[in-house]
Amino acid sequence: MNLFSTENPQDDNLLPYDGVVNYFGTVFKKEEADFYLQKLLTTIEWRNDEAIIFGKLITTKRKVAWYAEQPFEYTYSKITKRALPFTKELAELKTITENLTGETYNSCLLNLYHDGNEGMAWHSDDEKDLKKNGAIGSLSFGATRKFAFKHKQTKETVSVVLEHGSLLVMKDTTQTHWLHRLPPTKTVNSPRVNLTFRTIVR
Template sequence: MKASIHESRIQVSCMQQDLFSTPPAGLIKMPMVDAEVHYQADFLDQDTANQLYQNLMVNLAWQQESIQIYGRKVAIPRLQAWYGDKQTTYRYSGLEMHPIPWTKELYSLKQKLEQACDSQFNSVLANWYRNGQDGMGWHADNETELGEQPVIASLTLGYPRDFDFKHRRSAQKIRISLQNGSLLVMAGNTQQHWLHSLPKRSNLVQGRINLTFRKILF
């Protein structure tokens, strides 16, 4: 990504507001217009994050799905697994994902994040970026079943990766380096005004698992 396109690297400040009536200790509001984005680099300690990464890498039902892009099926550059309550079917880009029942580890994380975010979650999309060749292009989590102002809690396990935001109107770009054990929460009008992506890194051999907890509206 070229710095000439209004790119900024966020320096975490101590602003906390909007999303929580009483902001949880550690979650910090990012200085982004038209958005409610909070970040905590050390939501999980390193030992816990490393153990979870190894556990989920082995035990989740990973699949490489295909999605529709301009009328043709393309294999996505990552592995995925969808877990959640019954009837929390998720659809995007021509892909329909049906939930697998919660594992003990995922359900425990769901409860921890519900308390941290003061929100309810009934599903989680797990993404395994096996190395720098895996990534995710520009998109917004704005599917109808998520509602107009979804709260999405994104937990990172494994090697740090850059996470980019791009404002739909101004094209301003902001980058956050998501650390092992970190929590990123997107809420409010974020999905209406910003796109996000996980860019590929050709020289990276380490993996990252990302868990995005969300609430599907029936």
């Protein structure tokens, strides 16, 4: 099955129902993607992520960072983060993502996966701080990784390969009906940086 058979692949919905996910493919030239990857690795204030699971504080190998137009607080996994101001490169990438998707964003959650051993379990980005049914623009830099979706009721799964310098957008009722994850893999030994541009509501 060819998911990308039309002239504009970003118009194709990867999900069969109950949400909209558009994959734009690579939106940066390799030189541009390489530039942003290095800037993100060296200028972002990375921290090991924390979560409270079954009452215990868990610290992950994966690192995260939280940036926004205002010092928004964002709570997930029972941990609250306060946003740092956008860096020059993050502001540039936000504008590019907004122009490509036709959406607006005011914040960005970044994840750094050092290699394929690090991933993300099934979850939805449906925290109360986020705009309900709002768009999430996801940029990927670095290692190519598989990204998967699973319907909460039917358990149907859909996956896509996210390339260096690529853009994926999740919107409408996707977070209500679908889980997503980044499965670990033993075939990747280089880092990946993922930026998810979001809209925080007061």
